[in-house]
Amino acid sequence: MAKKTVNSHQEFFRALMEIVAENVPVPIGLYQTKNSEIEEVIPESSRAKYVSHCNLIQSFNGGKQQCQKDQLERAKNSLAANKDLSQDCCWAGIYNESRLIKIDRKPFALLVYGGGKVTTTVDKQESLRKHEEAVKLLGLTEEQARELRNSLREINDSSISKDGFLKIQKVFTNASHLISELEERQNQAKYIAERNSHEIATRLQAVIAEADNLVSQINVGEITEAKRTALSVLNSAESLNTVAQNLGNYLETYRFRRESLNSLVLKSIKTYEAEANRKEVQIRYNLIPPYDLEVSKNHLQYALNNLIQNAIKYSFRGKKDHQRFINIKGQPEPRFYPEGRFYRLKITNYGVGILPDEYEEIFKDGFQGQLTENEYRTGSGKGLSFVKRIIEEHNGTIEVESIPQSDDKAERKPYLTRFIIRLPYSQK
Amino acid sequence: MSKTIIWIEDDYDIIEPVIYPLRKAGYKVINIENTKEAVEKLAELKNADLILLDMFLPKGSGGKNFGEYPGYMLLKELRDDCQITTPVVVLTVISNGELRTELEKLVIDGIIYKPVRPSKLKEIVDEVFQKYEAK
Numbered sequence: 315m316a317k318k319t320v321n322s323h324q325e326f327f328r329a330l331m332e333i334v335a336e337n338v339p340v341p342i343g344l345y346q347t348k349n350s351e352i353e354e355v356i357p358e359s360s361r362a363k364y365v366s367h368c369n370l371i372q373s374f375n376g377g378k379q380q381c382q383k384d385q386l387e388r389a390k391n392s393l394a395a396n397k398d399l400s401q402d403c404c405w406a407g408i409y410n411e412s413r414l415i416k417i418d419r420k421p422f423a424l425l426v427y428g429g430g431k432v433t434t435t436v437d438k439q440e441s442l443r444k445h446e447e448a449v450k451l452l453g454l455t456e457e458q459a460r461e462l463r464n465s466l467r468e469i470n471d472s473s474i475s476k477d478g479f480l481k482i483q484k485v486f487t488n489a490s491h492l493i494s495e496l497e498e499r500q501n502q503a504k505y506i507a508e509r510n511s512h513e514i515a516t517r518l519q520a521v522i523a524e525a526d527n528l529v530s531q532i533n534v535g536e537i538t539e540a541k542r543t544a545l546s547v548l549n550s551a552e553s554l555n556t557v558a559q560n561l562g563n564y565l566e567t568y569r570f571r572r573e574s575l576n577s578l579v580l581k582s583i584k585t586y587e588a589e590a591n592r593k594e595v596q597i598r599y600n601l602i603p604p605y606d607l608e609v610s611k612n613h614l615q616y617a618l619n620n621l622i623q624n625a626i627k628y629s630f631r632g633k634k635d636h637q638r639f640i641n642i643k644g645q646p647e648p649r650f651y652p653e654g655r656f657y658r659l660k661i662t663n664y665g666v667g668i669l670p671d672e673y674e675e676i677f678k679d680g681f682q683g684q685l686t687e688n689e690y691r692t693g694s695g696k697g698l699s700f701v702k703r704i705i706e707e708h709n710g711t712i713e714v715e716s717i718p719q720s721d722d723k724a725e726r727k728p729y730l731t732r733f734i735i736r737l738p739y740s741q742k
Numbered sequence: 743m744s745k746t747i748i749w750i751e752d753d754y755d756i757i758e759p760v761i762y763p764l765r766k767a768g769y770k771v772i773n774i775e776n777t778k779e780a781v782e783k784l785a786e787l788k789n790a791d792l793i794l795l796d797m798f799l800p801k802g803s804g805g806k807n808f809g810e811y812p813g814y815m816l817l818k819e820l821r822d823d824c825q826i827t828t829p830v831v832v833l834t835v836i837s838n839g840e841l842r843t844e845l846e847k848l849v850i851d852g853i854i855y856k857p858v859r860p861s862k863l864k865e866i867v868d869e870v871f872q873k874y875e876a877k
Contacts, residue, residue: 512798515835516753519857523759526859530763551857592755726803 328355330489334482335360341368342427344486345389352386352393365428367465371406374452380405385426393421407445407466409437413483415490422490425483441466506679520589521551568610568707570741575605575614575657579642582618586626590640594632595663597622601644607657608741609708617704620697621733625663628686630728638664647736656710659735667729668716676714677702685729710737745791745871748783750774750813751833752800763864777816778805788826792851792870797834797841811841814848821848829870833858 327344335342335357341364343356364372372378384405392400392412401411412426445466449459525548532541583597590597625640632638640663647656668676668683675681679699705712716731747764751757752775761771772790774780777799780787787793797813808815813834820826832845832853842853851870854863 509798512835515856516756519753519756520759522857523756523762523860526861527759527762530861548859589755592758 324355326489326493328357330486331355332357332359334485335363338427338478338482339363340427342425342482343385345386345393345424345426346422347390347393352390354386354389363428365408365465365469367406367408367462367469368428370462370465371448371452374454374458376452380448380451389424389426392426393424396421403437403440403444405444405451406448407441407443408469409441411479413479415483415486417487417490417494422494423486425479425486427479517589518551520592522548524588525551568613570608570610570708572606573609573611573614575607575609575644575659575737576601576603578609578611578615578618579644579659581615582622583642585619586622589623590626593626593629593638595626595629595638595640596632597626597640597642599642601642601659602646604646604739605644605657607737607739609737610704613704613707614737617701620701621661621735624697625661625731625733628666628731629663630665630726640664655740656736656738659737660732661735662730662732664719664728664730666726667718667731668714670716673714673716677712705735705737708737709741710735712736744768744770746770746772746789747792747794747867748772748774748787748790749794749796749833750777750780750799750816751794751796752776752798753796760858760860760863763860764867767864767868769867776800776802776805777808777812778802780816781806781819784820784824784826787820787828788824790828792867793828793830794833795830797832797836811836814841814845817845817848817850829874831866831870833863 327346331342331344336359341356341360343354343360345355346353368381372381381404388402388404388410389412392402392414396414398414399411401409403409408428410426410428412424414421415423415425445463449462454462525544528544529541529548532538532544579599579601583599587597622640622642629638629640640661642659642661644657644659647658666683666685669685672681672683676683677698681699702712713734714731715734716729719728719730721728747761747769749757749761749771751773754773754775757771757773761769764771772786774783779802795813795817797811799808799812799816801807801812813832817830817832820828827849829851830849831851833856834853835856845853851873852866854866
């Protein structure tokens with residue numbers, strides 16, 4: 315998909331160049347640096363506008379190759395020089411003008427047109443000098459050299475007006491900005507998708523491994539209920555992997571119904587219990603009724619899964635003499651109790667924290683906290699942005715606080731991180 | 743003497759169930775969690791019989807940033823700078839043709855895409871060892 319888009323970017327520039335080339339009296343070309351190579355776009359209609367001097371020199375043996383080499387070299391130099399406007403003489407004695415297209419003050423492309431006006435004596439001398447060098451380089455006969463000199467004299471100064479060229483430059487600059495932004499977004503999306511896929515496959519890996527080991531432990535040939543179940547888990551997990559690979563954004567329609575928040579929390583705990591056990595982190599929970607809320611069940615389950623999984627993931631590993639806990643506490647919002655307008659849920663863990671200036675950022679798509687940088691590279695940075703969106707769709711709020719703790723037994727500096735979710739009982 | 747396999751993998755919670763059949767078969771499996779630890783344990787990597795290598799790896803506190811695919815860059819460093827020739831099997835989620843080509847240039851004995859069945863992983867590991875024993 316990425317490749318197709320890159321090709322369409324190139325096609326877009328080519329199409330734009332065609333339109334411009336058809337409407338200007340001189341040949342025009344676009345040069346871009348791609349992987350330290352210069353890429354040239356010269357529309358066919360521009361080639362048809364080459365002056366007879368160009369056509370003549372290209373008709374001599376080696377002339378065409380030298381033209382190509384010279385054009386690319388001059389474009390490379392102009393891009394490196396980072397000058398907005400420059401005029402230079404080609405190897406055959408014809409002046410070109412070029413304008414730089416910049417993105418964020420950096421050269422992005424070079425727009426070059428032939429037919430820069432030769433007005434000064436110095437320019438004329440330079441043009442003639444280049445012409446003589448070209449004659450020598452190509453090893454032309456006297457007659458060929460004379461013919462070439464005549465064609466150089468016959469060049470009529472034709473040019474694009476300064477305003478006209480500025481307008482063309484502006485169109486290309488705007489287009490380049492758009493293309494560059496699209497490319498950046500595309501790369502970001504690809505990176506996030508890759509990390510998401512990694513995260514899912516990793517969780518599935520644990521399921522598949524446990525199920526496969528269970529199948530192997532049951533004697534060969536013996537078909538028991540346990541073996542059937544293990545095989546079923548194994549197969550389901552493997553089919554889920556296929557689904558996960560095709561996963562896009564979570565776009566299911568919200569359907570609000572009264573559900574037990576307690577049941578949803580319990581289900582999430584069950585899902586991640588094995589993961590917590592492997593890390594020797596105990597999940598403690600206590601939800602005070604009433605906890606029947608009007609929610610979109612699948613969405614909220616998804617949000618809770620994300621929050622509980624994060625709490626486990628960023629917890630420090632438990633030790634024999636140092637038990638770790640994740641606390642999930644819920645109660646009707648005290649301010650409105652006993653009327654019961656909001657329910658408040660707190661999920662607390664102890665481990666890798668969030669810096670205060672990241673409290674807002676952490677809910678942005680693709681964001682990863684600074685403190686997680688050295689520890690967990692594989693998080694998608696997407697989960698909490700989904701969680702926030704889901705909570706807000708429920709007309710609720712989510713906040714986070716992460717407070718540094720002092721603990722001599724901790725392997726690194728621990729933080730007590732708490733997500734506080736407020737959900738209304740009713741969506742009316 | 744039992745063969746030693748080093749698995750460079752940061753998702754420690756998948757390691758135990760995945761290596762269960764390998765351990766049961768008598769292989770010694772050691773885990774390295776990040777690129778920093780790997781760079782510090784060059785002697786172990788050199789003496790190991792096989793390295794299983796993940797592509798997404800954390801650098802570890804104070805470690806060197808190995809870029810977009812730290813596992814690939816680590817392998818490049820092991821092969822090019824440290825002359826470590828231990829057989830490597832890449833165990834990854836990323837199915838990227840370009841990356842595969844680059845990995846193959848660094849001489850690897852296979853790429854396994856996660857999630858993998860542990861029984862399948864054991865089969866592949868056995869095959870790699872048989873291949874080297876036959877040489």
